[in-house]
Amino acid sequence: MDALRGSALLLILLVNVAFFSSGFAFHLVDDPAHGVLDRLVAGAVELLFAMKAYLLFSFLFGYSFTLQLDSAARRRAAFGPSFRRRLAGLFVLGAVHAVLLFHGDILTTYALLGLVLLAVRRIEPRTALVAAAAIVGVVAFAVGVAAVLGATLVPDEAAALAAGARSTEALRGGLGTVVLEHLHSLPAMLGGLSVQGPLAFAAFLVGLAAGKHRMLAAVHTHENLLRRCEQVGYPVGLAGATVFAIGGGTENLTGLLVSIVTAPFLAAAYAATLLRMFTRWPRVADVLAPAGRLALTNYLGQSLLCLLVFTGVGLGLAGRTSPAGTLLIALAIFAVQVAVSSWWMRRFRYGPVEWALRAWTHRKRPAMRR
Template sequence: MQSSTEGRQNNSRRQSALAARINDIDALRGGALLLILLVNIAYFASGYAFHLVRDPDHSDFDRMVFMAVELLFAMKAYLLFSFLFGYSFTLQLESAARRGVSFTPRFLRRLSGLFLIGALHAVLLFHGDILTTYALLGLVLLAVRRIAPRTALLAAAWIVGLIAFLSGIAAVLGTTLVPDTAAAIEAGARSTAAMQGGFGSVVLEHLRSLPAMLGGLAVQGPLAFSAFLVGLAAGKRRMLADVAAHRALLHRIEVVGYPVGLAGATVFAVGGGTSNLTSLMVSVLTAPFLAAAYAATMLRLFQRRRWIADALAPAGRMALSNYLGQSLVCVIIFTGAGFGLAGHTPPAQVLLLALAIFVGQVAVSAWWLRRFRYGPVEWGLRAWTNRERTALRR
């Protein structure tokens, strides 16, 4: 009788530990959602950002706000999200193994569904979509799923180094991403005017922007995959299975990550951001340090303030729905399909809107998951992946 009671207690402790682990991962994903929104919302608020130039009507204060976003979040937010994609991949592998089901066919269906959702997202809502890139890179991740953690980390470092090297060579050769600033400013004005039009005008602008977006993936794609590999290595080492046991490591990541990352981010922001290949090279090398430091800080904070993790976790649990929801809300706020505020909202107000949107998503996510098992888009993707409709309502 005593051993039966102890067995139940041990099982309860294991379930509690598993729930805490998943909660930390979901909360970290929720934090990444906020960082993603703080970067992406600028591309809804103005057409100039997509053409890598500043709005000529911005004041000095507006430029300072824009520079602060580039310094703190640009080139870092999607790395954190990509890391979590790689880490979650290992959890999906473990889940398939426990249930004794074939992983590859299901994951391929998941990627195909993700690609379709991303393609619709890119055309209808946001031309800076990342889901299609994730779907394609997921094929490579599937192919290398048996890679050893150490090898994965070395491969990630080589990818980052190669992209930085190529960016540096291009800068030395005099290559510029904005060869004609006046023409880019003119194109930015046209894009802003198109966004202020109706929904058809917005979709046409997205279609016109697709070639430039695909060109930008030459840098973003490999860097996202390098973060996949780091997440894969961390997942295989079960780094987030017991966050409290890795406090010393997380502290070291902060001690190294913040000085290196912020120094590189300062060079990146002051040097012209993604429009300058030299500053881009510096950011490629240092942004992973700052992204890692952000993750370490959030994880340590979650251990001290569990209520923060509990608040963010529902938003992270339905991250796909929230990512698409962010774009939908921004289309309504900024384009002519809604309130038409594109080109009329200063960067500081844009950031306040981003915070308001995210707070709303946190509240709605908690409300939704009290009533339903999955986010709406997650439920649809799950049904496509598993070829069965699971119950949505609790």
């Protein structure tokens, strides 16, 4: 599970880095300075990872929730109060993250959805899967109705391009200017959560169902299920992702509708392939697992490093790197995190942010050194 979480961290970074490197992405328009090759690279990221990466991460949140439930049961400890403290700490971290580092924060959303997950923790696995499918269906129906009624996410492209140029310039400013840009972007970010939030919770429920069956505890016993996920997930998911990418990604409601329905299939196929790979080549899992163990620290660390690379707080490269160059920077950041995570976990039990959140959750200082 840690290796799978580490993989999800990489996929999330590959999607999020575009929002650090340019203000145009947040306004759902292409940078006019980008050429055909740049658009192909950005389109490939949309096709392969957008709308898929956070579903995989959300699935693991739901799965980890069941492990926390079991841990509390073994210790005969009250789960509700400690988990609510954990969510409160997660919300505060997310709020600080959204203002100082990245306006596309997901932690605050997870914290709020975690309260709902806590309320339905006794749900049966089959019921959880049905509920997840129903949530996806309702969101898809709502987006479909909006598309039929002629709604658009970019009503004025010229205004969006001007806003993108302004945002890019703001990102190249100092910390105060960057924070103001983040605050200015928060209303639009909250609007986007009307789709992302329910879909993330649907993935929570799928993770909850998988966790109650302990599916990741003995992956090799589910080989047939993993193969079916690949056989169905790749054709359906890639077909939908192609429509999504050709349609302009999240700026097109029709493409968004198709992605809402098909992205879970591709995310499931990715998970199945990764799990089978980790079973066949455990050394790969050994390399990625430490990064997954430090997922919260690394998620925040990615934002900090991107802030230092792309904004005026550091190198000020926003708007000055191509999509291909941006992806190479993201891969370099993740490679550094993998190496540092491995070094850290050989010496310490928790990542620094994980340690602080655990201390807050349980109201005691956990042992840090191994």
